[in-house]
Amino acid sequence: MNNPFRKDLVSRSQPEACTVVIFGATGDLTHRKLIPALYNLQLEGALPAGVKIVGFARREKTDEQFRSGLEEINRKVSRSGHDDEVWADFAQKIHYHQSEFQDADGYKRLAESLEEIDQERGGKGNRLFYIASAPSFFDDVLESLKDAGLNSCRAGCWSRVIVEKPFGIDLPSAQHLNEVVNKTFQEKDTYRIDHYLGKETAQNIMVLRFANAIFEPLWNNNYIDHIQITCAENLGMEGGRGGYYDKAGALRDMVQNHLLQLLSLVAMEPPTDLTADGVRDEKVKVLRSLRQWDTPELVAENVVRAQYTEGHVDGEKCVGYCQEDRVDPESTTEAYVALRIMIDTWRWSGVPFFVRMGKQLPKKATEISVHFKEPPTVLFNALSGGVPGGNVLVIRIQPDEGISLRMVSKIPGARLRLEPVKMDFHYSTSFGKGSPEAYERLLLDSMAGDATLFARRDEVEEAWKFIDHIESAWHESSNPPPVADYVAGTWGPKEADDLLAEGGRKWRRL
Amino acid sequence: MQILGKEVAIGSVDRELRLLWEQDKASTNASLMNLAVYSENDGAILRNSDLVQEITREHACRAILIGIDRDDPKASIRAWITAHCHLRHGRKSVCCEQIAFQLTGRATGRLRNTVFAHLNSDLPLVFWWQGELSSIFSERLYSLIERFVFDSSQWSDPAESFKCIERALKNANNFSPMDMEWTRSYAVRLAVAGLYDDPLAKQSLEYTNSIRIKVHPNHKMAGLQLLAWIIQSNGWKPLMDKRQDTEISDRFCFETNEGVEVTAVVETASSAAPIAELEISSPDCTVRVSRGADSRYLHQLLNVGSHRVEQSTPVSGNDPAELFMAQLSRGGKNSLFRMIIPTFLSFLGVNEEEIYGTNIE
Structure with missing residues (x-):
């Protein structure tokens, strides 16, 4: 059943409430990209209510220690700044789960924790597993998720996995990883992230x-x-x-x-x-x-x-x-x-x-x-200097995102001299507001x-x-x-x- | 009038603008739209120049300020030009040009020809009308406008003015109305939608039996539009014979698709924030979005069974420039607003037949 209030409110697919489990939660990607992205979504009211975040990593930490480490980095890197009141609410959504990546018991405990969260949230069990750990642990994490039954979900719910690059180091390793992933999650529930x-x-x-x-x-x-x-x-x-x-x-x-x-x-x-x-x-x-x-x-x-x-x-x-x-x-x-x-x-x-x-x-x-x-240069090739190059359309991905088109124009004056000129569109000039981080968009898409x-x-x-x-x-x-x-x-x-x-x-x- | 820049002759506005740019080679002239800001209030043109300074931080445009004084016995048109410049991302100085026109007396009749001769070609025209609609809002004007921004909280007779907007909608193909009151309710709507993403809350929606909306007396239109959105989104049927209005509240009744009767109250309180509270209740679920009078946070609460979610999100104030920018940022044809208009008009007691028989003078 769709949420009728989402209709036409924002022109995008509707993200659904879920628990996001991040493997490799003490790493740089989690601190610098994933948590700031989720925080900014919350700040803009785009994060569905009831989203919970569980950080899964090997180090011993309490929820509070984990949250305060995330807060410290968020203060420095969040694109919209850091608001204490919003963070206080946001932090309550974050939990820490200590376990080795290969420890079956750790996954069993994770399943219990997720069950508790689901119960608390009213029985809905959407889960988004984000594998942000070192690539050498991908197999372990995926197989352990399967063994713990975390890859399956109740009727009407979903269980999805996001896999960070590198997705393999060559074709055989990528095929192997794909097989492991697809033994655990269906292809439709597999999200291989390329932040570009x-x-x-x-x-x-x-x-x-x-x-x-x-x-x-x-x-x-x-x-x-x-x-x-x-x-x-x-x-x-x-x-x-x-x-x-x-x-x-x-x-x-x-x-x-x-x-x-x-x-x-x-x-x-x-x-x-x-x-x-x-x-x-x-x-x-x-x-x-x-x-x-x-x-x-x-x-x-x-x-x-x-x-x-x-x-x-x-x-x-x-x-x-x-x-x-x-x-x-x-x-x-x-x-x-x-x-x-x-x-x-x-x-x-x-x-x-x-x-x-x-x-x-x-x-x-x-x-x-x-x-x-x-x-064809039949008209202008006799001119001194000739025709100065062809048209070039440039799509700038980063930094200074924009599009430019190079054309040839006549230099004002009595003589016929040609020079390249550039029509330039800069995102930053035309749109004063900054673009959202790629991870914000991609996380919302995976929830939707x-x-x-x-x-x-x-x-x-x-x-x-x-x-x-x-x-x-x-x-x-x-x-x-x-x-x-x-x-x-x-x-x-x-x-x-x-x-x-x-x-x-x-x-x-x- | 110094704030408006250099006074120029009407016939040489374009030439003077060109000279203005030639003086400063370090700046980039940017424009994604024509923005006309219209007011019949005394001194508004100066305040609007400040607003445009703010707006051009995020929205590059050619701004055309229009000040009208119809009561002045002298017929005159004066024009000023200036540019609003901002450093973008600490690097580039991006400037937007502004032309201000002051029209008085009988010269106000020349508004259309004077102003619209100075639009940037091919770019859309966003027209921000401040205050009450007047006879100048006619087909000759609105047929040229892509987006028409107004603030129904400033209208003394919203029902009559909305009839004019509705007529413009029917008559002009590209005319897209945008009410600042609707913009004010955006954060509340987003919060409500977010809370109803919760599956249990969603399940309880059709069993809603009460809706309570509290607004500042100046922002009753926002409250009624919010109610229209709730009703329209869910496809609930109005039970018009049960409506009761008092001085401080309007009471409506609806029936959900499950046949549950919903009592909806839109009440006003002079000490409240523009949109102070929205509460949607069913026997098992309460969704409440509220904001204190001076708070910059929107508090959200979901209580369903033993499950409770509470969170706050920052929201912008009631500043017209901020609201206007928020509206522009969302772009599009404002289809949701258009969708709720018939229900909203029915709350104002306006029916379709009335719309075509009314003129504003």
Whole structure:
């Protein structure tokens, strides 16, 4: 039965009251993202009454100690500030449950606690399990949930699981994890979170493409020369991140999930509707159509990996990748990767997608740029300077979210001289109010049973299939493509520039 | 009048605006809509310039302030231009231009031509009408408006004014009315919806037998709209013959889909917050949303069986700029408000036949 008061009140699916159980509750993700997101939802009145939060972790803590630790961080990071009165009510929803991840008894006690909460709340038993623990515990948590019977629910209720990235480290591990997840929860109740999809600009890609009649007719190989997707970071391995990163690398850490998700949103066909499967069916078709770079030679031709060497970023001196804390000095893990991706569909035949991601680049920015073909130069090619480049549509994901379009214009004057000009839309200029955090939207969606912005099993596996060929060429072939280098604070290695040089293309200067 | 900026000749408003921007190359001119703020009250144009300064922090627009003085014997039109600038996210100075027009005497008849010659093309027109509706609110005006914002708490005869709004709705395709009284009740509606997300509360809804709404005497429209929303959302039937009105309360009766008779009372108290309390009760469940007169929190209580939820959420005050911004932020066609209008009008004793036979002078 729907809540009649929700009708037309806010234009989104209705979140339902539930108990959110967070595994890995003493970690950074819980403190810095999940709890502030839930708090801000409460602050805005968007969190259904009766939501309870149970933190599950190994350390000994009381409810009060857990709450006060969360409060301390929330004061610092909450996007809407911290209100003591609201927090006092919110904190009463939070409980702590101490247990090892493998301890069957701990899950039994959890089931009893959840039962008590349900009783107190009037018998409804919706449960949302958020696995924010280290990936090595995913199996344990999922299997223990099943053994404790927490994966099932009463009639009319639901039991869902949110799984944080990394979703596997390769195709076999992802398939294994998917099997474990799907033995425990049905696919419809599985929410693989990719916080990039919760970002306002990522959501706007579909609106831009399908709500504006001027773009879609041009969105194909007749008019588009190539597309670039860039994720630049101006940080290295600070905060002990080197240990994780050196095992993962840029390709697994960012490209397999975030950047291929963005690529599929840019390249997909219009979905038949906006249901979760309507959208995800189209996205997975893109991933299935990726041309596989399945030999070391093809990988060498189409993918560049690199590490940064000592240099300066933002005026600060920084060490090379292999000198970073917790990084193997002999490491061949890539801190930078650039790929040429071809999508073998009618729409994208012959249009390369260039994707790059790197650490210790000059600035932090994520964007998609659509480079249109140049017009016939028959009219203006005789002019000194010629025609200054084609049209470029840029979708900025972060920071400074917005959209810009580069066009060519005549410089005022008696002579006919052409220069590029930019039409620029900034979210921050046009909309003074800040966007909600991606996790707020995604948590509400999972409470409402809307999986549109979450990755489906086949999407994840198709993405790994593509990535695994490259990883295999790098780490398992007898003749692996080399690891290039670039000075920290520059825009990546020369080899990445060469990837585009054919056809006179260049990476967009951010 | 200094606050309104530079006084310019009516014929050179556009040229002067261009010069204004040329002087300051560091700023970005942003606009997502035309915002006209109209008032017939003395001195309102100056206060409205302050309101626009606030509004442009979040909503980039071209603002057009309109001050009308019909009683002035002299017919005149004066214009001023200025820009409201804000630093966005500590970085960029974003500015919105403002044109103020003061029309007096017989020149007020030239409102439409004068003002609407200065709209930003292609952008929607949001028209904020302050105070009582007057004869200037005619089809010639409202046919140009996308969103019409008004505050029915300022109306001396709401029934008559709402008839005009309803007529505009029927006559103009894109006209979307937005009542600040409805905006005032948003936080209460959101809280009620949140409390009824609780499954037990939801189950008890059809067994509701009492609704009590307490409002400040100036905000009775908000109370009646809130009641209309409850009734309309649930599809309950009015039992009109059981209605009783007194000076301090209006009593209505309804029947739920389960055949339970609901007594609803909208009462006023001069010491209360604009919307002080809403309580929906059934034998097993009480949902109460309340706010103290000076409190900035909305207290929410759900009592169902042995289960009790209590929480507070911060709410904005009764400041017109805040209310206006809240209304703009939600965007859309305000379909929910349109849906409750017929029920709400029936509470005011207005029926559909009356609407087309009334004119305001």
